[in-house]
Amino acid sequence: MSSVAAQPKLRRLSYLWDLLSVLVGRDIKLRYKRSFLGTAWSLLNPLAQFIILNFVFNTVLPLNIPNYTPFLFTGVLVWNWLNTALMLATSTIVDNRDLIRRPGFPPAVLPLIAVMSNLIHFLLALPILALFVITSGSRLTSTVLWLPVVIVLEFLIILSLAYFLATIQVTFRDTQYLLGILLLLGFYLTPVFYDASVVPPRYQVAYHLNPMVYVIDAYRAVLLRGETPNFQALGLIALAAGALLLMGYRVFMRASYHFAEEL
Amino acid sequence: MRGAINVQGISRAYRRYNADRPWTWQEVLVRGWRRLRPAETFWALREVTFNIAPGRMVGVIGHNGAGKSTLLRLVGGVGRPDAGRIEVHGRLGALLELGAGFHPELTGRENAMIGGIISGLTRAEVASQFDSIVSFAELEDFIESPLRTYSSGMIMRLAFAVAAHIEPEVLLIDEVLSVGDLAFQEKCLQRIGEFKSRGCTILLVSHNADLLGRLCDEVIWLRAGRLVAHGPAGEVTTGYVNEMSQLGAHPHSPVQPDLALP
Numbered sequence: 001m002s003s004v005a006a007q008p009k010l011r012r013l014s015y016l017w018d019l020l021s022v023l024v025g026r027d028i029k030l031r032y033k034r035s036f037l038g039t040a041w042s043l044l045n046p047l048a049q050f051i052i053l054n055f056v057f058n059t060v061l062p063l064n065i066p067n068y069t070p071f072l073f074t075g076v077l078v079w080n081w082l083n084t085a086l087m088l089a090t091s092t093i094v095d096n097r098d099l100i101r102r103p104g105f106p107p108a109v110l111p112l113i114a115v116m117s118n119l120i121h122f123l124l125a126l127p128i129l130a131l132f133v134i135t136s137g138s139r140l141t142s143t144v145l146w147l148p149v150v151i152v153l154e155f156l157i158i159l160s161l162a163y164f165l166a167t168i169q170v171t172f173r174d175t176q177y178l179l180g181i182l183l184l185l186g187f188y189l190t191p192v193f194y195d196a197s198v199v200p201p202r203y204q205v206a207y208h209l210n211p212m213v214y215v216i217d218a219y220r221a222v223l224l225r226g227e228t229p230n231f232q233a234l235g236l237i238a239l240a241a242g243a244l245l246l247m248g249y250r251v252f253m254r255a256s257y258h259f260a261e262e263l
Numbered sequence: 264m265r266g267a268i269n270v271q272g273i274s275r276a277y278r279r280y281n282a283d284r285p286w287t288w289q290e291v292l293v294r295g296w297r298r299l300r301p302a303e304t305f306w307a308l309r310e311v312t313f314n315i316a317p318g319r320m321v322g323v324i325g326h327n328g329a330g331k332s333t334l335l336r337l338v339g340g341v342g343r344p345d346a347g348r349i350e351v352h353g354r355l356g357a358l359l360e361l362g363a364g365f366h367p368e369l370t371g372r373e374n375a376m377i378g379g380i381i382s383g384l385t386r387a388e389v390a391s392q393f394d395s396i397v398s399f400a401e402l403e404d405f406i407e408s409p410l411r412t413y414s415s416g417m418i419m420r421l422a423f424a425v426a427a428h429i430e431p432e433v434l435l436i437d438e439v440l441s442v443g444d445l446a447f448q449e450k451c452l453q454r455i456g457e458f459k460s461r462g463c464t465i466l467l468v469s470h471n472a473d474l475l476g477r478l479c480d481e482v483i484w485l486r487a488g489r490l491v492a493h494g495p496a497g498e499v500t501t502g503y504v505n506e507m508s509q510l511g512a513h514p515h516s517p518v519q520p521d522l523a524l525p
Contacts, residue, residue, distance in 0.1 A: 011385070018386040026366065026377055033368050098363035103339025103435060104355050104383050105363070174287035257343045260336060261277055 020109060020116065027117035042121045043128065046073075046080045053193045063194055067224065070132040074219050075192035077129060081122040082158055082212065083183050089114035089162035090169045090176045097263040100256075107256045108249065111162040119155060133223060141226035150218045153234055156241040157211060163248030167255045170262055191216055211237045265353040266317030266432045266464040268338060273347030275308040275333055275488075307333040308344070309488040315481075317353075317432075320465040322475030322496060324503050325485035331468045332437060334485065335359065338466060339435050353464075356382065356431025362422035367411035371402055371421055374410050378425035392428045399450075400424035420447055427454045434458055436467045472507075476500040 032041055050073050057063045057072070065071055092110040099105050133140055169175040190212045199207045207213065214237060218229035278301035285291045285299055308330045315321050323331045337344055339357050364381045365374045375396055379389030389396075397406050400420040410418060436455070459465060469475055475482050475496060482499035484491040492499045 015383070015385050019380050022377055022380045022386065023364070026364070026369070026373070029373070030366060030368060096364075098360055099381065101336070101341060102360040102363040102381060103336065103341055103357040105341075105381060172286065172288050172291070174289055178288055258278075260341050 016106075016109070019106075020113065023109070023113045024117045024120065027113060028120055031117075043125055045084075046076050046125060047128075049080070050076045057193055065195055067136050067138055069136050070129065070138065070224055071195075071220065072193055073129055073132050074223060075190075075216055077122060077125050078154065078216050078219050079187060079190060079192045079212070081118050081154065083187070084121070085115045085118035085158045086161060086165060086179060086183065087176060088118065089158075090165040090179055093166045093170055093259060094173065094263065100259045100263060107259060108163075108252065111166045111252070112159065115155060115158050115162055119151075122151075129223070138224060139226075140223065143222045143226050143228055146222045146229055147219075150215065150222060150229060150234070153218070153238055153241070154215050156238060156245060157215065160241045160245035160248055163245070163252040167248075167252045170255065170259060186210070186212070211241070266462065267350075267352045268315040268433060268464060268466065269348070269350040269352075270311060270313050270334075270338070271348040271350075272310050272312050273308055273337065273344035273349060274306060274310055275330075275337060275342075275344050276304045277307045277333075279303050279305060306488045308337070308485075310347070311485070311488075311490045312347075313483055313490065313493050315464060315466070317464050318459075318462045319481060320459050320467065320479045322479035322482040322500075323466065323468045323485060324470060324472060324475055324482055324500065325491075326470065328487075329485040330488040331470075331485055333488075335435050335437055335466065335468050351433055353432030354383070354430065355433050355435070356426065356429045356463075357435040358423070358426050359435060359437035361426055362418060365410060365418065365422065368409055370409055371397075371406040371413070375406070375421060375425050378422060379428070382426050382429050384429055389425075396421075396424045396428050399427065399454075401447075416444065416447075423451060427451070431458065431463055434463050434465045436465065438469055472500040472504050 053076065054069065054072055058068055089111040092114045093100060093107065096110055099110070100107055130140065165175060165179060189207070190210060196207065196213055196217065214230060214233045218234055221227040221229045281298050281302045283294075283298055285294055285296075291299070311330075311334065323334060325331050336342060337349055338351060339355065339359075340351070362378065364377045366377075369377070372393075375393065376386070376389050379392075379396070380386065384392075397403055400417075400423070402417060402421055402424075405413065405417065410421075413421070434455075455465065467475065467479065479496040481494060482496045482503075483493045484499050484503050492502060
């Protein structure tokens with residue numbers, strides 16, 4: 001066992017906070033520095049997806065969902081955060097071998113940084129969503145106050161998967177590629193552009209094994225329908241995600257003792 | 264005691280894989296799991312024990328693959344020993360993997376902040392030392408330019424300057440010291456001398472026996488992962504050089520510049 005002992009707890013905490021914020025800031029700066037559109041670039045991807053899906057399911061194959069614009073944009077934003085964060089978290093160890101080899105650097109912050117920087121992009125897009133909600137004629141009600149709870153829950157779900165994925169990618173370098181395929185399937189098996197109620201009854205139970213079904217519905221409940229979310233389901237998911245996160249973190253930490261030589 | 268390093272019977276095994284080890288799920292599907300198992304494990308370090316008192320400058324010498332870098336990494340908390348204990352008391356600094364986290368698209372200023380944080384400083388500490396970092400790196404005129412416009416020497420100077428501005432109680436140094444031009448190397452050695460005179464404990468890895476003999480108080484000699492000797496620098500390096508010349512090998516690598524503390 002090695003211990004870098006005797007650092008006062010408080011300094012350690014403020015140090016970790018600085019480390020996270022500077023590295024998250026680096027991620028975000030880098031993503032917009034490469035393009036002349038700036039931060040707007042990070043909005044382009046969900047916006048483009050939104051425009052296409054909106055055209056297809058409003059005009060070509062109308063789904064007849066009332067207030068489809070904010071309904072769809074919520075789904076796209078929520079899914080995009082999960083999608084991008086998981087893809088980045090998966091390769092974060094392999095992509096940062098210099099940091100992994102640097103004495104004193106805690107590898108466990110890397111997946112966290114991937115999830116957090118994509119959370120920032122998600123938050124930056126929320127004003128546009130609010131604009132869609134208001135211009136479509138509905139109004140935000142006080143249930144919006146539950147939004148942070150739903151965001152924290154999604155954060156927990158993403159992070160709980162991130163530690164496993166980052167660990168596996170070190171051993172199998174095409175994990176990210178497979179994940180891309182799984183996420184594409186997930187996109188269709190999650191009510192991003194349609195409503196879960198149209199899934200035939202005999203598939204409903206299996207369909208609802210996907211926690212993102214509840215998460216997306218919770219976002220729509222608090223943002224669009226002015227309802228409180230389904231706390232029972234969300235509570236269960238939080239417990240499961242919490243347990244998974246603990247496991248994933250342990251697996252990650254154990255594997256991390258070998259990262260430096262396997263990269 | 265702050266600054267002390269205690270290493271208690273540490274061993275570290277490395278896994279060596281077959282050349283056709285599968286690295287992707289695809290290969291596993293095609294060729295199966297079997298080749299995934301390590302071909303062999305070998306001991307990079309075997310039951311190494313030593314204690315370093317605060318304020319000592321200690322060299323680690325040995326052939327390539329003797330376990331020097333593994334030892335330095337483990338003391339730095341990168342990975343863990345498979346057996347044994349390592350205790351490092353006090354704030355840790357490291358002059359290895361310099362420039363980790365730097366990005367070519369970011370400016371010198373932004374990279375200095377990132378480098379400082381990664382070296383263990385808080386944001387406020389980097390900010391308060393910023394001018395001193397820049398002037399040490401001699402990059403006043405370039406600090407707002409993106410790193411991709413720097414020469415590799417300039418990047419190393421910035422990286423070293425950042426890492427040299429923490430106030431470590433224990434400092435780890437790997438070979439390097441071949442940073443930038445001769446004048447800058449001189450400056451680096453001077454800086455290391457300052458750390459030493461302030462009572463910082465220093466662990467320095469090199470296979471240059473002359474350098475270690477001159478700079479260090481003590482030297483640890485590793486051979487194939489085992490500790491051969493630990494004692495006064497002159498004695499141990501002489502023993503090492505003698506063995507090397509008996510084996511017909513040159514005692515120090517020709518690429519090492521001839522350096523000394525001023």
